[in-house]
Amino acid sequence: MRLATILADGRPRAAVVRDDDRVVLIDTQATGLAGMRAIAAGGAAAFGRLAAWLDSQPDDAGQPLASVTLGPAVPDPGGIYTVGLNYDGPGAAPRPERPLIFAKAAASVAGHGATLAWDRGLTDDVDAEVELAVVIGTPAFRVTPGDAMSHVFGYACINDVSARDERLDGDQWLLGKSMPGFCPVGPWIVTADAFDPTNVALRCTIDGAALQESRTTSMRFGIPEIVSYLSQHLELRPGDLIATGTPPRLTTPPGPDRRLRAGDTVTVSIEGIGRVTTLIA
Secondary structure (H helix, E strand, C coil): EEEEEECCCCEEEEEEECCEEEEECCCCCEEECCCCHHHHHHHHHHHHHHHHHHHHCCCCEEHHHHHCCCCCCCCCCEEEEECCCCCCCCCCCCCCCCCEEEECCCCHHHHHCECCCCCCCCCCCCCCCEEEEEEECCCECCCCCHHHHHHHHEEEEEEEEEEECCCCCCCCCHHCCHHHCCCEEEEEEEEEHCCCCCCCCEEEEECEEEEEEEEEEHHHCCCHHHHHHHHHHEEEEECCCECCCCCCCCCCCCCCCCCCCCCCCEEEEEEEEEEEEEECC
């Protein structure tokens, strides 16, 4: 199942993406589910109620996907955790001994098609990174790698936009990754029962030219290890996001030093999920 957040009457509403071209708003009264985090928290029982409700809807229910504005797949995550140096590839830094964890502020989320602007007096050294996002379902605290996947609700695309200035990325990683709009996530969540993350392609482009291309088989720490490792130190809660790392930059043009400029169209895409496009102002 694909679950999206759309902006309806100026506020985020959870919806189901149906048949590639229609979106059906979830009826909160009929399902007892209000928002993406509530769906993620409800586990199998909530998913069953949602599926049964969807089956009862007519084929023409909802509205065309092309007519809606997509918000962040999870509009209000409690936490956003990112994993550094997690991909092998040409030019990659050495593998760390354990997952290298950073974070982004929850207020940095944005949706597919959003326009990103920031104070260029503060930083003009900003780049994009494609990452597979894990969306947490039921709470996970001190879980084993063998049990970790039972706490994964689904997957999405994340663009881990980051400022690279020495005074930000150099020693203030949270600040350099957390400006408003620096975490486009979406276009929707593909639930865990409908997606196998072990061998899928990832890609990031600027105006169609590839900056990154890889597959999740190049991840150094797999999703079970990452979820388990994080849960040893903190409680992962429903709707939390884990950005599982980004591949090395390609050496071909536009090249590893290309930064985001006004007028750029940045797209991150993951096979089996979709793509998130961001316009740079």
